[in-house]
Amino acid sequence: xxxxxxxxxxxxxxxxxxxxxxxxxxxxxxxxxxxxxxxxxxxxxxxxxxxxxxxxxxxxxxxxxxxxxxxxxxxxxxxxxxxxxxxxxxxxxxxxxxxxxxxxxxxxxxxxxxxxxxxxxxxxxxxxxxxxxxxxxxxxxxxxxxxxxxxxxxxxxxxxxxxxxxxxxxxxxxxxxxxxxxxxxxxxxxxxxxxxxxxxxxxxxxxxxxxxxxxxxxxxxxxxxxxxxxxxxxxxxxxxxxxxxxxxxxxxxxxxxxxxxxxxxxxxxxxxxxxxxxxxxxx
Numbered sequence: 309x310x311x312x313x314x315x316x317x318x319x320x321x322x323x324x325x326x327x328x329x330x331x332x333x334x335x336x337x338x339x340x341x342x343x344x345x346x347x348x349x350x351x352x353x354x355x356x357x358x359x360x361x362x363x364x365x366x367x368x369x370x371x372x373x374x375x376x377x378x379x380x381x382x383x384x385x386x387x388x389x390x391x392x393x394x395x396x397x398x399x400x401x402x403x404x405x406x407x408x409x410x411x412x413x414x415x416x417x418x419x420x421x422x423x424x425x426x427x428x429x430x431x432x433x434x435x436x437x438x439x440x441x442x443x444x445x446x447x448x449x450x451x452x453x454x455x456x457x458x459x460x461x462x463x464x465x466x467x468x469x470x471x472x473x474x475x476x477x478x479x480x481x482x483x484x485x486x487x488x489x490x491x492x493x494x495x496x497x498x499x500x501x502x503x504x505x506x507x508x509x510x511x512x513x514x515x516x517x518x519x520x521x522x523x524x525x526x527x528x529x530x531x532x533x534x535x536x537x538x539x540x541x542x543x544x545x546x547x548x549x550x551x552x553x554x555x556x557x558x559x560x561x562x563x564x565x566x567x568x569x570x571x572x573x574x575x576x577x578x579x580x581x582x583x584x585x586x587x588x589x590x591x
Contacts, residue, residue: 310340325351334363341588344580346374349392350382357392361399370401370587372580374425375414378511378533381452394418401587406512409536423583426574427517427537431490435498435523435567441466442527442559443500445515447487449473454506454550462552465504465559468496498522501566502559505529508550512537516544520571527558543568 312323326348327333343364349357364371373396380389397403397418404425405411411422442465446453449469454460457476460467467481478484488496497503497518502525505513510532519526520543528534529549538544542565547558562568585591 324348329356329360331359331363334367338367340367340369342370342372342584344372344374344584345396346376349396350380350389352392354388354391354395357395361395365399371396371399372402372404372583372587373397373400374404374406375410375422376406376512376514378410378413378417379452379509381507381510382450384451390417402583404583407533407536408539409533410511413533423579425576425579427512427514428576429521429573430514430518431494431521432573433494433498433522435501436495437501438499439466441500442502442504442563443468443497444504444506445497446470446473446477446481446506449477452507452510454508456550459506459550459552459555463504463506463555463559466500494518494522497524500524502527502562504555504559505534506555507531507534510534520544521573523567523570525562525566525568527555527562529555538571541568541571543571 313327314320315327316322329349329352361371375393379386383389397420403414403420403422405414405422406425406427408424411424414420414422444463444465444467446467446469449455455474457480460480468483468485469478469481471484471486503519504527505515507529513534516526516528516534516537520538520541525543527545527547530546531549535544535546545558545562547555
């Protein structure tokens, strides 16, 4: 694996947007056998996405693609994003996604063979609950987050939101804060027995994986592929999308059987390595 580039000297930990998506990055020869795209292409135009796949093709470098989001949670109009996925799936030597439900949708939409791989583990830790209330993290209130205050009143959870959030939500929040660093975020999540994902649409969730890594149970909406992402996990319960009272019911159910059995932490490195070697013609 190549090390992450430094794209902003003032923030050396920032790797995005990755320069490998630009044709200029490939002008000088690169010791790259396979490119695996999971995230990070959302800033590209459709034409830039096509140019990226053409550069890889000219250099004889196979593309492995993981489709995390069938719909971009930051966007309302999905037209260009869907075209980007179409371009990437056609160019890919191998396509992963993170649930069986999503695999069926990818196959139907893009006529692409798909392999299901678990969402990689994000962190390790143990819950240290210090509150009896569930937590709901609105962050910057991206496009797929429920904005109806009535949902949160009916839910009755402890609300976290960034300072730049809409007034009708910041005014009812328990915690109005700046973005948290990873350690603070993990410690804060682990305060709760249950976290609620307040989404009105979407596909998969790194937050879901992160919470389960920390031993925290999660109430997820019945839209998207959230439940399918963690099959057989006692620490995940669904609620009717947009229904705060039903979300409260799911929270109560999860709290009644807390702590849930630990969900196996996936090790996807072997699965990925096999695909990389096959794509590079080394098997």
